[in-house]
Amino acid sequence: xxxxxxxxxxxxxxxxxxxxxxxxxxxxxxxxxxxxxxxxxxxxxxxxxxxxxxxxxxxxxxxxxxxxxxxxxxxxxxxxxxxxxxxxxxxxxxxxxxxxxxxxxxxxxxxxxxxxxxxxxxxxxxxxxxxxxxxxxxxxxxxxxxxxxxxxxxxxxxxxxxxxxxxx
Amino acid sequence: xxxxxxxxxxxxxxxxxxxxxxxxxxxxxxxxxxxxxxxxxxxxxxxxxxxxxxxxxxxxxxxxxxxxxxxxxxxxxxxxxxxxxxxxxxxxxxxxxxxxxxxxxxxxxxxxxxxxxxxxxxxxxxxxxxxxxxxxxxxxxxxxxxxxxxxxxxxxxxxxxxxxxxxxxxxxxxxxxxxxxxxxxxxxxxxxx
Numbered sequence: 183x184x185x186x187x188x189x190x191x192x193x194x195x196x197x198x199x200x201x202x203x204x205x206x207x208x209x210x211x212x213x214x215x216x217x218x219x220x221x222x223x224x225x226x227x228x229x230x231x232x233x234x235x236x237x238x239x240x241x242x243x244x245x246x247x248x249x250x251x252x253x254x255x256x257x258x259x260x261x262x263x264x265x266x267x268x269x270x271x272x273x274x275x276x277x278x279x280x281x282x283x284x285x286x287x288x289x290x291x292x293x294x295x296x297x298x299x300x301x302x303x304x305x306x307x308x309x310x311x312x313x314x315x316x317x318x319x320x321x322x323x324x325x326x327x328x329x330x331x332x333x334x335x336x337x338x339x340x341x342x343x344x345x346x347x348x349x350x
Numbered sequence: 351x352x353x354x355x356x357x358x359x360x361x362x363x364x365x366x367x368x369x370x371x372x373x374x375x376x377x378x379x380x381x382x383x384x385x386x387x388x389x390x391x392x393x394x395x396x397x398x399x400x401x402x403x404x405x406x407x408x409x410x411x412x413x414x415x416x417x418x419x420x421x422x423x424x425x426x427x428x429x430x431x432x433x434x435x436x437x438x439x440x441x442x443x444x445x446x447x448x449x450x451x452x453x454x455x456x457x458x459x460x461x462x463x464x465x466x467x468x469x470x471x472x473x474x475x476x477x478x479x480x481x482x483x484x485x486x487x488x489x490x491x492x493x494x495x496x497x498x499x500x501x502x503x504x505x506x507x508x509x510x511x512x513x514x515x516x517x518x519x520x521x522x523x524x525x526x527x528x529x530x531x532x533x534x535x536x537x538x539x540x541x542x543x
Contacts, residue, residue, distance in 0.1 A: 183417055183418050185421070185425065186421035186425045189425055200519075201519060248360045249356075249359065252360060252361070252363055253363075253425055253428070256363060257428065257429065257432045259433075260436055267512050270528070271528065274484075274490075275509040277491070278490055278491070278500070279509050279510075281491060281499060288497040288498050288499035289497065290497050290498070291496070295475075298478045298482075299474060304452075304469055305465075305469070307452060316453065323463045323465060323467070324464075325456060326456045330453050333453060334453035334457040337443055337450055337454070338454050340441070340444070343375060344374070344375065344379070344386075344441070345378055345382070346378065346444060346445070349451060
């Protein structure tokens with residue numbers, strides 16, 4: 183019971199800090215700030231545990247402490263992954279909600295295409311990846327930056343192991 | 351109370367994730383021919399069963415009382431589901447993300463790729479066709495008499511839940527601005543439909 187209470191309280195503290203900060207102003211680099219908040223709260227708790235091992239917020243054993251860390255890390259990462267869909271609707275979700283909102287008459291292909299054309303130009307994706315330092319553009323064209331290479335290699339390797347074709 | 355077994359209990363969600371990944375790896379080729387999602391779901395279920403089994407094993411072995419057992423099971427269940435959700439999204443990037451597709455294209459190319467070459471391979475029109483086709487094949491949209499209507503509702507339900515979360519976390523103004531920007535159908539398209 184105590185472990186569950188500690189774990190739930192820790193994550194709730196991180197979430198509350200995030201929610202309050204977002205009321206003041208939405209930061210430009212939202213994912214980075216979210217990582218800082220959730221793992222900052224975890225780090226602060228671990229420091230408090232070390233400083234006051236008999237306090238109410240300290241776990242009884244280091245394994246209980248690890249249990250709390252596993253829960254907090256899992257939920258924090260899941261929330262940060264989900265946040266990208268909260269921050270911006272994906273084009274597919276926009277299509278589905280738009281078709282649902284149109285009711286029984288639905289939408290025709292040209293309406294859906296026009297909506298997606300506004301959101302999905304490939305140039306926009308390329309510009310965003312240059313901004314995010316995933317790729318670099320020079321005189322010869324686009325090439326991978328180290329961050330982009332790491333992502334591409336990890337995902338490509340796992341995709342090939344699974345025997346999946348390229349998506350997109 | 352359960353000093354010797356507690357490490358096992360603490361690591362149960364991670365054990366569940368390992369089973370999830372392994373099951374997915376084994377099932378991906380035989381079950382994933384038509385859609386990548388059935389083997390992913392199978393992996394998720396097997397991982398959940400593994401995490402639950404390890405947790406129950408410790409709870410029963412150490413005769414943990416109901417007052418502690420239920421919260422510990424819930425804790426491990428939620429922690430595992432969080433990890434499984436992260437794994438699902440990691441794999442889904444290779445299925446649905448155009449950015450990842452572009453990154454892989456660049457990874458496989460020994461020389462830099464010119465913008466014109468990339469735009470020729472991935473022109474917006476064919477990317478859009480692929481997206482609409484995927485939604486129809488998945489049953490999320492149904493086509494009849496040249497019009498697209500709602501099909502399976504689960505993805506739509508997820509979209510609505512995210513709309514609610516967006517309203518709670520980011521506020522009403524952000525939601526209105528986003529909706530105006532993203533879902534308005536251009537007037538000329540309505541006139542020609």
